[in-house]
Amino acid sequence: MSATHQELTRNQTLVLDTLAKADGPLSAYTILDRLRADGFRAPLQVYRALEKLLGFGLVHRLESLNAFVACAHPHCHAHGLIAFAICEDCGQVDEFSDEVVRERLGAWSSQNGFKAEKTTVEIRGHCASCLAA
Amino acid sequence: MSATHQELTRNQTLVLDTLAKADGPLSAYTILDRLRADGFRAPLQVYRALEKLLGFGLVHRLESLNAFVACAHPHCHAHGLIAFAICEDCGQVDEFSDEVVRERLGAWSSQNGFKAEKTTVEIRGHCASCLAA
DNA sequence: CTGCGCAATGTAATATCATTACATCCGTTT
DNA sequence: AAACGGATGTAATGATATTACATTGCGCAG
Ligand SMILES: [Zn+2]
Ligand SMILES: [Zn+2]
Ligand SMILES: [Zn+2]
Ligand SMILES: [Zn+2]
Numbered sequence: 001m002s003a004t005h006q007e008l009t010r011n012q013t014l015v016l017d018t019l020a021k022a023d024g025p026l027s028a029y030t031i032l033d034r035l036r037a038d039g040f041r042a043p044l045q046v047y048r049a050l051e052k053l054l055g056f057g058l059v060h061r062l063e064s065l066n067a068f069v070a071c072a073h074p075h076c077h078a079h080g081l082i083a084f085a086i087c088e089d090c091g092q093v094d095e096f097s098d099e100v101v102r103e104r105l106g107a108w109s110s111q112n113g114f115k116a117e118k119t120t121v122e123i124r125g126h127c128a129s130c131l132a133a
Numbered sequence: 134m135s136a137t138h139q140e141l142t143r144n145q146t147l148v149l150d151t152l153a154k155a156d157g158p159l160s161a162y163t164i165l166d167r168l169r170a171d172g173f174r175a176p177l178q179v180y181r182a183l184e185k186l187l188g189f190g191l192v193h194r195l196e197s198l199n200a201f202v203a204c205a206h207p208h209c210h211a212h213g214l215i216a217f218a219i220c221e222d223c224g225q226v227d228e229f230s231d232e233v234v235r236e237r238l239g240a241w242s243s244q245n246g247f248k249a250e251k252t253t254v255e256i257r258g259h260c261a262s263c264l265a266a
Numbered sequence: 267c268t269g270c271g272c273a274a275t276g277t278a279a280t281a282t283c284a285t286t287a288c289a290t291c292c293g294t295t296t
Numbered sequence: 297a298a299a300c301g302g303a304t305g306t307a308a309t310g311a312t313a314t315t316a317c318a319t320t321g322c323g324c325a326g
Contacts (some may be wrong), residue, residue, distance in 0.1 A: 009274065029311070042277060047313070063196040064253050066283090066312060083238070085247050094245065100237045105216070105256060108229060113261030114218050120197050120255040123238060128246030142303065161283070175306060180284070199283060199312090 008052075014038050015049040016058055016070060024091035025067035062086065062093065064122045069093050081105070081119050087127035094127070141185075147171055148182035149191055149203060157224035158200035195219065195226070197255045202226050214238070214252050220260035227260070 008016065018034050019026060026034075028046045040046065050068055053059035058071050062084060072095040073079065081102035085094040101121065109116045141149065151167050152159060159167075161179045173179065183201055186192035191204050195217060205228040206212065214235035218227040234254065242249045 011275075027312075029313095043313070044277085044315095045275075048274080063255070083241075085242070085245065085249075087247075088250070094247070096241060098237050098241065101234050104231050104233050104237075105254070108216075108231065109218070109256065109258070112218065112227065113264065114220075114227070114256070114258055115264055116218075116256045116258040117221065118257045120253060120257075121238070122196070122253040123242065123247070123249045124251045124253075125242070125247055125249040131246065131248055144304075176284070177286095177306085178304075181304080 009049075011040075011045055012049045012052055014040070015046060016053055019059060019068060019070040022070075025062050025065055025069045025086075025093055027065075027067045031068070060084070060095070062122060063120050064124060069095070071095070081121065083121035083123065085123045085125065085127070087130055088124055089126055089130035092127055092129075142182075144173075144178055145182045145185055147173070148179060149186055152192060152201060152203040155203075158195050158198055158202045158219075158226055160198075160200045164201070193217070193228070195255060196253050197257060202228070204228070214254065216254035216256065218256045218258065218260070220263055221257055222259055222263035225260055225262075 014035055015031055018031050028043060028050065031050075032040055032043055032046045035046070050059060050061075054061060057079075058074050060069050060071055060082065061067075062069060065086065069084075079097055080099075081097060083096050083098060083101065085096070087093075102119075105116070105119060108114075147168055148164055151164050161176060161183065164183075165173055165176055165179045168179070183192060183194075187194060190212075191207050193202055193204055193215065194200075195202060198219065202217075212230055214230060216229050216231060216234065218229070220226075235252075238249070238252060241247070
Protein backbone atom coordinates (compact mmCIF):
# COMPACT_ATOMS: atom_id res chain seq x y z
CA MET A 1 0.00 0.00 0.00
CA SER A 2 2.87 2.42 -0.69
CA ALA A 3 2.54 5.60 -2.67
CA THR A 4 4.81 4.26 -5.38
CA HIS A 5 3.38 2.61 -8.43
CA GLN A 6 4.70 0.02 -10.79
CA GLU A 7 3.92 -0.02 -14.46
CA LEU A 8 0.54 1.30 -15.38
CA THR A 9 -1.79 -0.90 -17.35
CA ARG A 10 -2.90 0.04 -20.82
CA ASN A 11 -6.23 1.43 -19.63
CA GLN A 12 -4.63 3.39 -16.82
CA THR A 13 -2.10 4.88 -19.23
CA LEU A 14 -4.78 5.89 -21.69
CA VAL A 15 -6.86 7.59 -18.99
CA LEU A 16 -3.86 9.37 -17.47
CA ASP A 17 -2.67 10.58 -20.87
CA THR A 18 -6.13 11.88 -21.67
CA LEU A 19 -6.21 13.89 -18.45
CA ALA A 20 -2.65 15.12 -18.93
CA LYS A 21 -3.40 16.37 -22.44
CA ALA A 22 -6.63 18.07 -21.39
CA ASP A 23 -6.56 21.77 -20.55
CA GLY A 24 -8.87 21.33 -17.60
CA PRO A 25 -10.80 18.82 -15.52
CA LEU A 26 -12.68 16.08 -17.34
CA SER A 27 -15.67 14.05 -16.26
CA ALA A 28 -15.43 10.28 -16.42
CA TYR A 29 -17.86 10.24 -19.32
CA THR A 30 -15.86 12.82 -21.25
CA ILE A 31 -12.79 10.65 -20.80
CA LEU A 32 -14.81 7.70 -22.04
CA ASP A 33 -15.83 9.58 -25.16
CA ARG A 34 -12.26 10.56 -25.88
CA LEU A 35 -11.13 6.96 -25.61
CA ARG A 36 -13.78 5.34 -27.80
CA ALA A 37 -11.28 5.23 -30.63
CA ASP A 38 -8.95 3.27 -28.36
CA GLY A 39 -11.59 0.66 -27.69
CA PHE A 40 -13.23 2.01 -24.55
CA ARG A 41 -16.90 1.07 -24.44
CA ALA A 42 -18.17 1.37 -20.86
CA PRO A 43 -17.92 3.81 -17.91
CA LEU A 44 -16.43 1.14 -15.72
CA GLN A 45 -13.26 1.02 -17.78
CA VAL A 46 -12.71 4.66 -16.94
CA TYR A 47 -13.77 4.45 -13.29
CA ARG A 48 -11.52 1.46 -12.67
CA ALA A 49 -8.51 3.19 -14.14
CA LEU A 50 -9.30 6.38 -12.21
CA GLU A 51 -9.54 4.45 -8.97
CA LYS A 52 -6.02 3.16 -9.37
CA LEU A 53 -4.63 6.47 -10.56
CA LEU A 54 -6.20 8.24 -7.58
CA GLY A 55 -4.56 5.67 -5.32
CA PHE A 56 -1.19 6.30 -6.97
CA GLY A 57 -1.64 10.05 -6.50
CA LEU A 58 -1.34 10.66 -10.23
CA VAL A 59 -4.87 12.00 -10.53
CA HIS A 60 -7.09 14.09 -8.28
CA ARG A 61 -10.84 14.23 -8.03
CA LEU A 62 -12.53 17.62 -7.86
CA GLU A 63 -15.53 17.00 -5.65
CA SER A 64 -17.33 20.20 -6.47
CA LEU A 65 -17.17 19.39 -10.18
CA ASN A 66 -17.49 15.62 -10.20
CA ALA A 67 -14.46 15.67 -12.46
CA PHE A 68 -10.84 14.63 -12.51
CA VAL A 69 -7.46 16.24 -13.25
CA ALA A 70 -3.96 14.91 -13.68
CA CYS A 71 -1.76 15.82 -10.74
CA ALA A 72 0.18 18.99 -11.47
CA HIS A 73 3.13 17.77 -9.43
CA PRO A 74 3.25 14.03 -10.00
CA HIS A 75 6.83 13.79 -8.79
CA CYS A 76 6.32 15.03 -5.27
CA HIS A 77 4.65 11.96 -3.88
CA ALA A 78 2.50 12.13 -0.79
CA HIS A 79 1.74 15.81 -0.79
CA GLY A 80 -0.15 16.15 2.45
CA LEU A 81 -3.02 18.48 1.74
CA ILE A 82 -3.86 19.77 -1.68
CA ALA A 83 -6.01 22.76 -2.49
CA PHE A 84 -7.52 23.64 -5.85
CA ALA A 85 -8.51 26.99 -7.27
CA ILE A 86 -11.01 26.40 -10.04
CA CYS A 87 -11.97 29.09 -12.54
CA GLU A 88 -15.66 28.94 -13.38
CA ASP A 89 -15.08 30.82 -16.63
CA CYS A 90 -12.21 29.02 -18.34
CA GLY A 91 -12.08 25.83 -16.31
CA GLN A 92 -8.41 26.16 -15.44
CA VAL A 93 -7.40 24.50 -12.19
CA ASP A 94 -4.51 25.62 -10.03
CA GLU A 95 -3.21 23.02 -7.61
CA PHE A 96 -1.36 24.22 -4.55
CA SER A 97 -0.42 23.31 -1.00
CA ASP A 98 -0.57 25.37 2.12
CA GLU A 99 1.21 24.09 5.15
CA VAL A 100 -0.58 26.48 7.52
CA VAL A 101 -3.98 25.33 6.33
CA ARG A 102 -2.91 21.72 6.72
CA GLU A 103 -1.65 22.42 10.21
CA ARG A 104 -4.82 24.27 11.26
CA LEU A 105 -7.15 21.58 10.02
CA GLY A 106 -4.92 19.00 11.67
CA ALA A 107 -5.14 20.93 14.92
CA TRP A 108 -8.92 21.00 14.75
CA SER A 109 -8.95 17.25 14.16
CA SER A 110 -6.65 16.60 17.11
CA GLN A 111 -8.68 18.76 19.43
CA ASN A 112 -11.88 17.02 18.43
CA GLY A 113 -10.59 13.48 18.37
CA PHE A 114 -11.30 13.26 14.67
CA LYS A 115 -9.14 11.06 12.48
CA ALA A 116 -8.93 12.63 9.02
CA GLU A 117 -8.63 10.31 6.04
CA LYS A 118 -9.00 12.75 3.18
CA THR A 119 -9.39 16.50 3.04
CA THR A 120 -10.96 18.47 0.23
CA VAL A 121 -10.17 22.15 -0.29
CA GLU A 122 -11.61 23.72 -3.40
CA ILE A 123 -11.98 27.41 -4.22
CA ARG A 124 -14.41 28.24 -6.98
CA GLY A 125 -14.10 31.63 -8.58
CA HIS A 126 -12.49 33.55 -11.42
CA CYS A 127 -8.84 33.41 -12.42
CA ALA A 128 -6.66 36.43 -13.14
CA SER A 129 -6.79 35.95 -16.90
CA CYS A 130 -10.55 35.82 -17.02
CA LEU A 131 -10.87 38.83 -14.72
CA ALA A 132 -8.61 40.82 -17.03
CA ALA A 133 -10.73 39.98 -20.06
CA MET B 134 -29.52 40.14 -2.68
CA SER B 135 -29.03 40.38 1.08
CA ALA B 136 -28.36 37.47 3.39
CA THR B 137 -31.66 38.00 5.17
CA HIS B 138 -34.71 36.03 4.22
CA GLN B 139 -38.38 36.71 4.50
CA GLU B 140 -40.95 34.05 5.23
CA LEU B 141 -40.15 30.67 3.83
CA THR B 142 -42.63 29.04 1.51
CA ARG B 143 -44.37 25.83 2.43
CA ASN B 144 -41.99 23.68 0.38
CA GLN B 145 -38.93 25.44 1.74
CA THR B 146 -40.15 24.96 5.29
CA LEU B 147 -40.81 21.28 4.73
CA VAL B 148 -37.35 20.69 3.26
CA LEU B 149 -35.60 22.68 5.98
CA ASP B 150 -37.49 20.86 8.73
CA THR B 151 -36.61 17.52 7.20
CA LEU B 152 -32.93 18.41 7.20
CA ALA B 153 -33.09 19.84 10.71
CA LYS B 154 -34.70 16.69 12.07
CA ALA B 155 -32.24 14.38 10.32
CA ASP B 156 -29.21 13.14 12.22
CA GLY B 157 -26.93 13.60 9.25
CA PRO B 158 -26.70 14.77 5.66
CA LEU B 159 -29.51 13.81 3.31
CA SER B 160 -29.52 13.48 -0.46
CA ALA B 161 -32.15 15.36 -2.41
CA TYR B 162 -33.89 12.10 -3.24
CA THR B 163 -33.95 11.01 0.40
CA ILE B 164 -35.59 14.31 1.27
CA LEU B 165 -38.08 13.70 -1.52
CA ASP B 166 -38.95 10.28 -0.12
CA ARG B 167 -39.46 11.70 3.35
CA LEU B 168 -41.84 14.32 2.00
CA ARG B 169 -44.04 12.08 -0.15
CA ALA B 170 -46.64 12.09 2.61
CA ASP B 171 -46.68 15.87 2.40
CA GLY B 172 -47.43 15.80 -1.27
CA PHE B 173 -43.96 15.95 -2.79
CA ARG B 174 -43.83 14.08 -6.07
CA ALA B 175 -40.80 15.22 -8.06
CA PRO B 176 -37.09 15.97 -7.48
CA LEU B 177 -37.49 19.51 -8.69
CA GLN B 178 -39.63 20.40 -5.72
CA VAL B 179 -36.72 19.51 -3.48
CA TYR B 180 -34.02 21.08 -5.63
CA ARG B 181 -35.91 24.34 -5.92
CA ALA B 182 -36.39 24.60 -2.17
CA LEU B 183 -32.73 23.70 -1.57
CA GLU B 184 -31.60 26.36 -3.99
CA LYS B 185 -33.37 29.05 -1.99
CA LEU B 186 -32.31 27.66 1.38
CA LEU B 187 -28.68 27.55 0.22
CA GLY B 188 -29.01 31.17 -0.82
CA PHE B 189 -30.41 32.09 2.60
CA GLY B 190 -27.51 30.27 4.27
CA LEU B 191 -29.90 27.98 6.13
CA VAL B 192 -28.61 24.87 4.40
CA HIS B 193 -25.18 23.75 3.20
CA ARG B 194 -24.23 21.40 0.43
CA LEU B 195 -21.58 18.78 1.09
CA GLU B 196 -19.80 18.44 -2.22
CA SER B 197 -17.99 15.24 -1.41
CA LEU B 198 -21.28 13.56 -0.53
CA ASN B 199 -23.72 15.15 -2.95
CA ALA B 200 -25.88 15.75 0.08
CA PHE B 201 -27.26 18.56 2.20
CA VAL B 202 -27.34 19.54 5.87
CA ALA B 203 -29.16 22.19 7.84
CA CYS B 204 -26.81 24.92 9.00
CA ALA B 205 -25.60 24.23 12.52
CA HIS B 206 -25.45 27.95 13.30
CA PRO B 207 -28.34 29.47 11.39
CA HIS B 208 -28.27 32.63 13.47
CA CYS B 209 -24.77 33.80 12.60
CA HIS B 210 -25.48 34.98 9.08
CA ALA B 211 -22.68 35.37 6.60
CA HIS B 212 -20.14 33.08 8.16
CA GLY B 213 -17.20 33.60 5.85
CA LEU B 214 -15.67 30.18 5.37
CA ILE B 215 -17.20 27.01 6.67
CA ALA B 216 -15.45 23.69 7.11
CA PHE B 217 -17.06 20.32 7.63
CA ALA B 218 -15.75 17.22 9.34
CA ILE B 219 -17.70 14.24 8.08
CA CYS B 220 -17.60 10.85 9.80
CA GLU B 221 -17.64 8.03 7.27
CA ASP B 222 -18.90 5.59 9.88
CA CYS B 223 -21.86 7.31 11.53
CA GLY B 224 -22.48 10.13 9.07
CA GLN B 225 -22.30 12.86 11.69
CA VAL B 226 -21.18 16.22 10.38
CA ASP B 227 -19.39 18.84 12.43
CA GLU B 228 -19.55 22.37 11.04
CA PHE B 229 -16.86 24.79 12.08
CA SER B 230 -15.03 27.95 11.05
CA ASP B 231 -11.35 28.71 11.09
CA GLU B 232 -10.28 32.27 10.64
CA VAL B 233 -6.66 31.35 9.93
CA VAL B 234 -7.66 28.97 7.16
CA ARG B 235 -9.90 31.63 5.69
CA GLU B 236 -7.12 34.18 5.85
CA ARG B 237 -4.54 31.84 4.26
CA LEU B 238 -6.78 30.90 1.37
CA GLY B 239 -7.65 34.56 0.94
CA ALA B 240 -3.95 35.39 0.83
CA TRP B 241 -3.32 32.80 -1.86
CA SER B 242 -6.19 34.22 -3.89
CA SER B 243 -4.87 37.77 -3.56
CA GLN B 244 -1.37 36.76 -4.56
CA ASN B 245 -2.64 34.93 -7.60
CA GLY B 246 -5.21 37.44 -8.74
CA PHE B 247 -7.97 34.91 -8.13
CA LYS B 248 -11.42 36.10 -7.09
CA ALA B 249 -12.99 33.45 -4.85
CA GLU B 250 -16.75 33.01 -5.00
CA LYS B 251 -17.22 29.92 -2.89
CA THR B 252 -14.81 27.77 -0.92
CA THR B 253 -15.33 24.15 0.02
CA VAL B 254 -13.46 22.59 2.95
CA GLU B 255 -14.48 19.05 3.84
CA ILE B 256 -12.61 16.57 6.00
CA ARG B 257 -13.65 12.96 5.62
CA GLY B 258 -12.66 10.58 8.38
CA HIS B 259 -13.77 9.04 11.65
CA CYS B 260 -15.26 10.88 14.59
CA ALA B 261 -14.21 10.43 18.20
CA SER B 262 -17.29 8.37 19.10
CA CYS B 263 -16.75 5.90 16.28
CA LEU B 264 -13.04 5.61 17.02
CA ALA B 265 -13.84 4.76 20.64
CA ALA B 266 -16.22 1.99 19.60
C1' DC C 267 2.84 -28.81 -19.67
C1' DT C 268 -1.25 -28.22 -17.02
C1' DG C 269 -4.17 -26.48 -13.86
C1' DC C 270 -4.82 -22.96 -10.37
C1' DG C 271 -5.19 -18.23 -8.49
C1' DC C 272 -5.47 -13.58 -9.13
C1' DA C 273 -5.62 -9.09 -11.21
C1' DA C 274 -7.31 -6.71 -15.07
C1' DT C 275 -10.73 -6.34 -18.45
C1' DG C 276 -15.29 -6.54 -21.11
C1' DT C 277 -20.25 -5.89 -21.11
C1' DA C 278 -24.86 -5.07 -19.59
C1' DA C 279 -27.91 -3.43 -16.52
C1' DT C 280 -29.14 -0.52 -12.97
C1' DA C 281 -28.80 3.00 -9.34
C1' DT C 282 -28.14 7.74 -8.04
C1' DC C 283 -27.92 12.71 -8.73
C1' DA C 284 -29.51 16.87 -11.31
C1' DT C 285 -31.63 19.77 -15.00
C1' DT C 286 -34.69 21.22 -18.89
C1' DA C 287 -39.16 22.20 -20.66
C1' DC C 288 -43.62 23.44 -20.23
C1' DA C 289 -48.09 24.06 -17.86
C1' DT C 290 -50.60 25.92 -13.84
C1' DC C 291 -51.69 28.46 -9.69
C1' DC C 292 -51.98 32.54 -6.92
C1' DG C 293 -51.29 37.06 -4.90
C1' DT C 294 -50.12 41.87 -6.29
C1' DT C 295 -50.32 45.75 -9.30
C1' DT C 296 -52.47 48.52 -12.81
C1' DA D 297 -60.57 42.42 -15.24
C1' DA D 298 -55.97 42.07 -17.24
C1' DA D 299 -51.13 41.81 -16.65
C1' DC D 300 -47.35 40.31 -14.17
C1' DG D 301 -44.08 37.59 -11.49
C1' DG D 302 -42.93 34.13 -8.09
C1' DA D 303 -43.86 29.67 -6.66
C1' DT D 304 -45.47 25.20 -7.85
C1' DG D 305 -46.72 20.71 -10.43
C1' DT D 306 -45.40 17.19 -13.74
C1' DA D 307 -42.92 14.67 -17.19
C1' DA D 308 -39.00 13.70 -19.52
C1' DT D 309 -34.28 13.60 -19.98
C1' DG D 310 -29.39 14.12 -18.97
C1' DA D 311 -25.25 13.23 -16.16
C1' DT D 312 -22.68 10.62 -12.81
C1' DA D 313 -21.55 6.18 -10.59
C1' DT D 314 -22.04 1.30 -9.14
C1' DT D 315 -23.36 -3.71 -9.15
C1' DA D 316 -23.20 -8.15 -11.21
C1' DC D 317 -21.32 -11.46 -13.87
C1' DA D 318 -18.46 -13.37 -17.70
C1' DT D 319 -13.87 -13.50 -19.77
C1' DT D 320 -8.97 -12.90 -20.51
C1' DG D 321 -4.11 -13.11 -19.56
C1' DC D 322 -0.32 -14.16 -16.72
C1' DG D 323 2.70 -16.09 -12.92
C1' DC D 324 3.45 -20.08 -10.64
C1' DA D 325 2.66 -24.74 -7.97
C1' DG D 326 2.34 -29.27 -8.99
ZN1 LIG E 1 -1.18 16.62 -7.06
ZN1 LIG F 1 -10.35 31.64 -15.99
ZN1 LIG G 1 -23.71 27.11 8.66
ZN1 LIG H 1 -18.77 8.65 13.66
